[in-house]
Amino acid sequence: GEVYTYQPKTGDWKLFADGLQEPLGIRVISDREVVVMQRPELTRIIDENGDGVADRYQTIHDGFGMTGNYHEFAFGPARDAKGNFYVGLNLASNGASIRPELRGEFRHYGLDREGFKSKSYKGPAGRMYAATPYRGWVLKISPDGNMTPFAPGFRSPNGLGVDLQDRLFVTDNQGDWLGTSKLFHVQQGRFYGHPASLTWYGDWKKGRNPLKVAAGEFDSMRTRAAVLFPQGFMANSPTQPLPDSTKGRFGPFAGQLLVGEMNRSRIVRVMLDGVAGELQGACVPFYDDAGLTRGSHRFVFGSDGSLWVGQTHLSWVGGEGVQRIRWNGKTPMDVQSMKLIPGGFQITFTKRLAKSTHVPDQFKFKRYYYEYRQGYGSPQNGTEAINVAGSKRLGDEKTMMVYLDKMNPGYIYQLDLKGVEAEDGSAVVNQLICYTLNRLTNGDDKAPHLVRK
Structure with a gap:
C-alpha cells in the first residue's frame, strides 16, 4: 500500500505515500500530486510543502459498495480531456461469501443476507x-468527486484507458459470460454483457434474478467487444490499454493501443477499425519475451518516448518490478493496419512487400467464434479455413487487398502469414493477426450463432 518516486538519473527510490489498501492504479497530476485507485476509494495524494513526501490524503470518491469479498478489486483511474476519472469495480466471486459488515445497500435477487451465511450459498449467489x-x-467521477454510474456489464475490468480521440476503452477477463478476454469501447449507458451488474441498473425490473434470464435477452441488450483476445495464444488476462502518444518516438505505430498481459511476457497491439458507426478491429503480439517479465499491469510513456511497464501479481500468475522499453530506431516488417472492406480486408505493412509475395499461399485465413453464455469461458466453435478468392496489390507496394469467399459477422478472422517478406528481405515479425468482425461494411451485425440456446 505504498507509492514511491524514482529518479532515473540516480536510481534512487523515495517513499512518497503509504497506508493505502491494495492500490491498483495511479495517475500523476503534477510533481506534487497523484490520484490513486485503492480498494475502498479514489484518493488524491498531495505533497503540500515540496519535500517529496505526501502531506494530505483526500478522498475524491468512496460512494460505492463493498461486501468484504476478496474479489472486489477496484481498477483505474483513466482520465479524459476534461479531467474526469473512470474506474472499474470488480464483481464479487462465489469463491467466498460476504462479511457481516457491508458498505452500502445490500441487494441480491437470489439470496438474502442470511442466505450468504449458508454453506450452500454458491449456486444461488x-x-x-x-x-x-x-x-x-x-x-x-468528476474532479470534485461527483459520481455518475457510467456503464454496467463487466466482470473483472482490470484495464481502463482513454485514447488520443478521448474515447474510453476497458479490458475484461475471460470467465462466466466471457468466452474469451475482450477490449470494449465503453460509452455511457450501454450494457457490456455480464448481467450480475444489472441488479443496480435503473431499467432492470426490481426482484428479477439475472441468473434466471435466458442469454438471448442479454445478447439483445449488450454491446459486443471491439476486439476479442483469443484465449491461450493471444492474451489470457489483458490489462491497461494505452495509446502510443509518442508521435513516432516509440516506432511506427503511433496512435494505436498497446495492451498489457498478466499471464505471459507479452504486450499486445490493437489496430482499431471504424465500421458502420462502431469500432472493431484486430490484435497482434507486439512485444514478446526479449527481457520482458510477466505481470505487465500498468503503463506510461516517458517524456523521451520510452515505455515504462509496471508488473504485479496477487495469488495468480504474474510478476513484479518496473521495466523500461525503448525503440531501437529500426522499423520492423509488420502489419501496420488491417481494415474491413466489402468482401475482405485491406492489409497494410510497414515496408514494401517483396515482388514474390503470393497471397493464396502466404495469407492463410481461418475463422471461429466464442459463445456468449453463462458458463465459464468458451471453446473455439465453428472453426474453418477460409479460402482467398482474390487479391490486389496497391501502388504503394505496402498494401494488399485480400478478398475471401466467406465474410460473416460474429467471427474472429485469424490471419497467419507464411513466409511473407519485405522488399529488403526482412521477414514479418508477427505472423499472427486476429480480427474481430462484429459487423460488415453495410452494417449487418446479425450473429445468432454466438448465443447458447
Whole structure:
C-alpha cells in the first residue's frame, strides 16, 4: 500500500505515500500530486510543502459498495480531456461469501443476507455477483468527486484507458459470460454483457434474478467487444490499454493501443477499425519475451518516448518490478493496419512487400467464434479455413487487398502469414493477426450463432 518516486538519473527510490489498501492504479497530476485507485476509494495524494513526501490524503470518491469479498478489486483511474476519472469495480466471486459488515445497500435477487451465511450459498449467489452498488460497473467521477454510474456489464475490468480521440476503452477477463478476454469501447449507458451488474441498473425490473434470464435477452441488450483476445495464444488476462502518444518516438505505430498481459511476457497491439458507426478491429503480439517479465499491469510513456511497464501479481500468475522499453530506431516488417472492406480486408505493412509475395499461399485465413453464455469461458466453435478468392496489390507496394469467399459477422478472422517478406528481405515479425468482425461494411451485425440456446 505504498507509492514511491524514482529518479532515473540516480536510481534512487523515495517513499512518497503509504497506508493505502491494495492500490491498483495511479495517475500523476503534477510533481506534487497523484490520484490513486485503492480498494475502498479514489484518493488524491498531495505533497503540500515540496519535500517529496505526501502531506494530505483526500478522498475524491468512496460512494460505492463493498461486501468484504476478496474479489472486489477496484481498477483505474483513466482520465479524459476534461479531467474526469473512470474506474472499474470488480464483481464479487462465489469463491467466498460476504462479511457481516457491508458498505452500502445490500441487494441480491437470489439470496438474502442470511442466505450468504449458508454453506450452500454458491449456486444461488451465481459464480460472480454484485450484492452492493456498483459492482461490475465503470464509474465516471468528476474532479470534485461527483459520481455518475457510467456503464454496467463487466466482470473483472482490470484495464481502463482513454485514447488520443478521448474515447474510453476497458479490458475484461475471460470467465462466466466471457468466452474469451475482450477490449470494449465503453460509452455511457450501454450494457457490456455480464448481467450480475444489472441488479443496480435503473431499467432492470426490481426482484428479477439475472441468473434466471435466458442469454438471448442479454445478447439483445449488450454491446459486443471491439476486439476479442483469443484465449491461450493471444492474451489470457489483458490489462491497461494505452495509446502510443509518442508521435513516432516509440516506432511506427503511433496512435494505436498497446495492451498489457498478466499471464505471459507479452504486450499486445490493437489496430482499431471504424465500421458502420462502431469500432472493431484486430490484435497482434507486439512485444514478446526479449527481457520482458510477466505481470505487465500498468503503463506510461516517458517524456523521451520510452515505455515504462509496471508488473504485479496477487495469488495468480504474474510478476513484479518496473521495466523500461525503448525503440531501437529500426522499423520492423509488420502489419501496420488491417481494415474491413466489402468482401475482405485491406492489409497494410510497414515496408514494401517483396515482388514474390503470393497471397493464396502466404495469407492463410481461418475463422471461429466464442459463445456468449453463462458458463465459464468458451471453446473455439465453428472453426474453418477460409479460402482467398482474390487479391490486389496497391501502388504503394505496402498494401494488399485480400478478398475471401466467406465474410460473416460474429467471427474472429485469424490471419497467419507464411513466409511473407519485405522488399529488403526482412521477414514479418508477427505472423499472427486476429480480427474481430462484429459487423460488415453495410452494417449487418446479425450473429445468432454466438448465443447458447
